[in-house]
Amino acid sequence: MQFIDLGAQRARIGAGIDDAIAAVVAHGDFILGPEVADFERALGGYVGAEHVVSCANGTDALVLALRAFGLGAGQKVIVPSFTFAATAEAVVLAGGVPVFADVERSTFNLGPTEVEAAFAAHPDAAGVVAVDLFGLPADYAGLREVLPPGAFLLADAAQSMGAERDGSKAGSLAEVTTTSFFPAKPLGCYGDGGAVLTQRREVADVVRSLRVHGKGEHKYDNERIGTNSRLDSIQAAVLLPKLGILEEEMRSRQEVAARYAVGLGSVLEVPQVPDGVRSAWAQYTIVHPDRDAIVEQLRAEGIPSAIYYPRPLHLQTAYRDFPTVADLTVAETLSTSVVSLPMHPYLSHDEQDRVVAAVRAAVTGGAGR
Numbered sequence: 001m002q003f004i005d006l007g008a009q010r011a012r013i014g015a016g017i018d019d020a021i022a023a024v025v026a027h028g029d030f031i032l033g034p035e036v037a038d039f040e041r042a043l044g045g046y047v048g049a050e051h052v053v054s055c056a057n058g059t060d061a062l063v064l065a066l067r068a069f070g071l072g073a074g075q076k077v078i079v080p081s082f083t084f085a086a087t088a089e090a091v092v093l094a095g096g097v098p099v100f101a102d103v104e105r106s107t108f109n110l111g112p113t114e115v116e117a118a119f120a121a122h123p124d125a126a127g128v129v130a131v132d133l134f135g136l137p138a139d140y141a142g143l144r145e146v147l148p149p150g151a152f153l154l155a156d157a158a159q160s161m162g163a164e165r166d167g168s169k170a171g172s173l174a175e176v177t178t179t180s181f182f183p184a185k186p187l188g189c190y191g192d193g194g195a196v197l198t199q200r201r202e203v204a205d206v207v208r209s210l211r212v213h214g215k216g217e218h219k220y221d222n223e224r225i226g227t228n229s230r231l232d233s234i235q236a237a238v239l240l241p242k243l244g245i246l247e248e249e250m251r252s253r254q255e256v257a258a259r260y261a262v263g264l265g266s267v268l269e270v271p272q273v274p275d276g277v278r279s280a281w282a283q284y285t286i287v288h289p290d291r292d293a294i295v296e297q298l299r300a301e302g303i304p305s306a307i308y309y310p311r312p313l314h315l316q317t318a319y320r321d322f323p324t325v326a327d328l329t330v331a332e333t334l335s336t337s338v339v340s341l342p343m344h345p346y347l348s349h350d351e352q353d354r355v356v357a358a359v360r361a362a363v364t365g366g367a368g369r
């Protein structure tokens with residue numbers, strides 16, 4: 001059993017992907033070639049974003065977006081502590097200072113209460129990066145209500161391409177969104193890739209300039225200090241057919257998640273999805289005080305699992321000296337009690353039944369079968 005089964009997807013659309021890669025090799029326009037523009041248009045159409053600017057990876061996408069917001073040196077940015085390190089890392093790389101806030105117990109995301117408390121403690125913060133953790137979009141409408149005038153709200157949707165909230169797709173829920181096409185993400189390529197998605201033309205224009213060394217009219221006209229952060233044509237060629245089946249894969253993921261909820265909901269805490277939300281189910285993450293017993297049981301039965309994330313960022317060596325918003329008990333508790341189960345669109349009923357039986361056995365002392 002695979003934790004995330006990219007092989008099953010390849011068996012389905014691999015031949016088309018290989019042809020698309022071969023076409024790039026044949027035309028030789030390897031960087032920002034025609035496939036890149038096609039993919040940017042297709043992704044924008046799918047999520048409802050006016051502008052999509054692809055780049056080299058999801059971390060760069062965050063840095064480019066923060067720079068496009070005009071983040072000043074030393075300015076504070078509120079981020080959740082319970083996330084992948086790149087969310088906070090990008091703030092530092094863009095010259096800012098991450099301020100770690102706690103997350104909601106029910107969604108694992110920053111909520112209006114946490115963000116309001118963060119701005120009360122750090123009224124000088126320039127903005128917020130909210131993360132759609134494990135594929136569940138944050139409550140952007142709620143966050144917007146507690147945002148002080150002039151503060152920015154950036155969505156880190158690295159894990160949530162394909163997710164929806166109140167009829168809109170991740171990528172169009174905040175004014176500016178970033179994502180990652182790392183292979184294991186819900187929409188992944190065959191290497192590194194990322195994008196900034198926005199309704200704001202001026203943000204898109206700045207990011208388009210920044211990703212090619214701050215170019216102006218042309219490559220050798222430098223208007224600002226930029227970087228090299230572009231998407232390879234081969235990666236765009238891989239992403240186009242994958243985007244074509246994303247919606248179908250999303251529906252399969254909902255079925256897998258629903259079966260897990262039925263099998264496990266009576267013995268432990270399964271993910272809660274608020275009304276009007278469709279998670280992209282990048283991870284299916286359960287909570288139990290004795291998660292080590294679950295991991296052990298799964299391992300004994302040859303079933304993969306993973307812990308996202310074993311330590312909140314405010315306790316990491318690299319980040320422990322940055323400011324926090326007083327109380328981070330939810331992040332700390334989650335880091336010791338979460339475990340993610342195999343989750344992908346091609347998980348069979350048999351495989352799922354084995355996972356459910358093993359988890360139930362671990363938490364009910366063998367009586368769960």
Ligand SMILES: *Cc1c(COP(=O)(O)O)cnc(C)c1O
Nearest residue numbers: 057058059084086087158180182
């Ligand atoms: C994966 C991820 C990133 C970074 O993406 P890369 O493409 O690996 O740089 C940023 N934020 C979150 C929440 C992620 O899961």
